[in-house]
Amino acid sequence: MTDSHNSRAKMVNAFNPANLKHLDTATRISVERRMRLLGPAYRLFYQNPVQVERGQGTLLFDRDGKDYLDAYNNVVSVGHAHPRVAEAISQQVHQLCTHTRYIQEAILNYAEQLLPTFGGRLAASGHLMFTCTGSEANDLAMRIAQHHTGKRGIIITSEAYHGNSHLTAGFSPSLGVNSPLGTWVRRIPTPDSYRLPREQLVQLMVEQVAAQIHDLERRGEGLAAFIVDSVFSSDGIYSHPTDWLVPVAELVRKAGGLFVADEVQSGFGRTGDALWGFQRHGIDPDIVTMGKPMGNGFPVAAVAVTPEAIARFSQDMRYFNTFGGNTVAIAAAQATFDVIRDEQLVENAERIGRFIQDGYRDMATRFEQIGDVRGAGLYVGVEMVEERGGKQPDAPLAAAIVNGLRERRVLISATGYGANILKIRPPLVFSEKDATRLLTETEAVLKQLLC
Numbered sequence: 001m002t003d004s005h006n007s008r009a010k011m012v013n014a015f016n017p018a019n020l021k022h023l024d025t026a027t028r029i030s031v032e033r034r035m036r037l038l039g040p041a042y043r044l045f046y047q048n049p050v051q052v053e054r055g056q057g058t059l060l061f062d063r064d065g066k067d068y069l070d071a072y073n074n075v076v077s078v079g080h081a082h083p084r085v086a087e088a089i090s091q092q093v094h095q096l097c098t099h100t101r102y103i104q105e106a107i108l109n110y111a112e113q114l115l116p117t118f119g120g121r122l123a124a125s126g127h128l129m130f131t132c133t134g135s136e137a138n139d140l141a142m143r144i145a146q147h148h149t150g151k152r153g154i155i156i157t158s159e160a161y162h163g164n165s166h167l168t169a170g171f172s173p174s175l176g177v178n179s180p181l182g183t184w185v186r187r188i189p190t191p192d193s194y195r196l197p198r199e200q201l202v203q204l205m206v207e208q209v210a211a212q213i214h215d216l217e218r219r220g221e222g223l224a225a226f227i228v229d230s231v232f233s234s235d236g237i238y239s240h241p242t243d244w245l246v247p248v249a250e251l252v253r254k255a256g257g258l259f260v261a262d263e264v265q266s267g268f269g270r271t272g273d274a275l276w277g278f279q280r281h282g283i284d285p286d287i288v289t290m291g292k293p294m295g296n297g298f299p300v301a302a303v304a305v306t307p308e309a310i311a312r313f314s315q316d317m318r319y320f321n322t323f324g325g326n327t328v329a330i331a332a333a334q335a336t337f338d339v340i341r342d343e344q345l346v347e348n349a350e351r352i353g354r355f356i357q358d359g360y361r362d363m364a365t366r367f368e369q370i371g372d373v374r375g376a377g378l379y380v381g382v383e384m385v386e387e388r389g390g391k392q393p394d395a396p397l398a399a400a401i402v403n404g405l406r407e408r409r410v411l412i413s414a415t416g417y418g419a420n421i422l423k424i425r426p427p428l429v430f431s432e433k434d435a436t437r438l439l440t441e442t443e444a445v446l447k448q449l450l451c
Contacts, residue, residue, distance in 0.1 A: 013402050013413045015044035026063075027051060045413070046406045055080025058427050058434050060411070068409045071426040071438050074379075077268055077293030078339040079429040085296045088335035092328045100130065100325045107330045113337065114304075117275050120284035121306045129303045129310075130325025134264035134291025135163030137301040140319070141287045142167055142225060144305060145258045147313045151222030152184040153257075155212050159190060159417050161234040162227060162262055171227070174234040184221045186212035190235040190417060191244070194372040194383060195391060202244040209248050213255045223257035225287075230277035231266040236416030237381030237423065239271070239374055245281040258286040258309055264301070265379070268293045269340050269428055272350030272377025280376065293428075295332035296339075299323070345428040349377035352430050356380050359439040367446050369397060378430060381415070382422040393418025397449070404445035410438055 017035065020028055031049060034042070050068060052060045057079040060068040070080070078085065100107065111128045118126065131137045146152055154171050156162070161174040169175055170182035181187075188208040191201060213223050226248065232238040249259045266277025267290045274280055276288070286309045291301030301324070313319075323329070340346065357373050360382050364370035371385035384401065386392040398420045405412055415423040426434065 013045055015049050047403045058430055068411055069437055070411050071424050072411045072413050074425045075292045076297045077428045078296050078336055079427045084339055085335040088331040092331035097326055097328045099322055107325055110330055110334050118304055122304050125307050126304050131301045131321055132299040132323050134301050135165045135168050137289040137291050137303050138162045138168045139165045140303050141260050141289050144313045145225035148309050149224045149256055151224045153216035153221040153223045155186050155226045157235050158187050159235045191238045193238050193240055198241045205244045206247050209251050223255045225258045225260050226252045227260040227262055229262045229265050231379050233265045236421045237375055239376040242281045245283055249283055260287040261285040262289050264291040269346035269349055270377055270379050272353050296336040298332035300329035300333045349428050352435050353377040356435050363443055378426055380424040384420045393420035395419040400449055401445055405441055408441045410441045
């Protein structure tokens with residue numbers, strides 16, 4: 001990744017403090033106060049930052065009561081301030097909030113409901129271990145894998161993001177060139193279905209994994225795990241093909257490693273055709289990690305692990321997380337799970353996601369800068385290019401669209417190595433009315449920029 005790429009990426013969805021003077025007075029005062037109190041490491045979205053006071057469903061509202069359509073926030077998967085989740089949290093916090101070292105029925109009931117949804121070995125005899133965040137879940141998963149195998153090597157995709165703990169940042173290249181990767185980390189290319197034919201892509205990915213396994217073994221590291229976000233969100237949202245991870249899993253296990261499905265982005269119905277992203281690929285993982293949408297914004301995450309993978313770890317050491325799986329977190333997770341089921345949000349994700357993709361494909365007939373539209377369910381990527389023949393990424397255009405939509409009070413982001421792929425991942429309660437607003441405003445921005 002080059003410095004020029006980093007500068008393009010920063011353009012897309014980050015506020016530049018040099019632009020303070022262009023903000024209205026109230027926003028400028030708030031931003032200056034934030035910078036003074038929280039420090040320079042924090043980042044704000046958009047060239048013109050959004051101030052929010054409350055949320056409801058798919059909408060956020062600012063101090064003046066103006067609504068913003070949230071087409072980006074996958075954390076509140078069942079919508080901002082969902083009454084069932086809010087009530088469950090409130091009721092539990094009034095009753096008890098404590099850790100997992102006491103016998104409690106709620107955490108056991110939740111585990112009994114969640115484990116069967118994974119299918120395969122995890123459904124038959126898997127275990128759940130609770131954390132607070134997806135970063136913690138991936139950190140724990142890698143500790144388990146490295147202890148189980150006695151090896152350190154981890155293989156990831158080119159632009160992966162798996163967390164911000166010391167360990168997970170070491171295998172999250174999307175954090176940028178100034179965030180060091182572990183010497184035991186190996187990267188394979190982004191599964192670029194836009195630029196590579198399916199057969200060539202499948203062969204390339206399998207060959208690259210085999211080569212990285214060989215390199216890890218040659219250097220004495222060996223392979224502990226291959227970890228993958230199955231929608232490849234930070235790589236650029238590549239939902240198809242779905243037939244290359246099975247041979248990769250076979251290679252990984254043959255080398256003694258574990259296959260870890262990072263479902264922090266793609267889990268809990270996001271992809272529309274299954275509750276879990278890895279299920280689209282026909283995989284039976286050794287470990288599944290989850291977080292973000294699990295409690296609809298309340299900090300709760302988990303690791304699902306096979307008995308074989310956890311056996312040595314649990315024999316040699318104990319695991320405890322003070323807040324992981326606390327009673328309020330479990331109440332939030334249970335209520336979120338219930339809403340996904342009762343409101344048929346997996347089916348909604350598939351239907352509305354298809355509607356959004358169809359809308360952008362129709363738009364592409366009028367704007368050749370839309371090079372590709374792809375995704376699964378309510379995780380959609382729209383690749384912006386200079387022109388279709390060359391397929392050259394157009395990061396400045398993506399940045400202009402993201403910020404143009406913000407000015408029309410529609411919130412999305414961008415992703416990918418070229419910082420040129422519009423990233424659309426709204427709450428699962430997104431409606432056809434919401435999707436129509438997203439598409440209408442995108443077309444208006446494109447006309448303003450390109451016509």
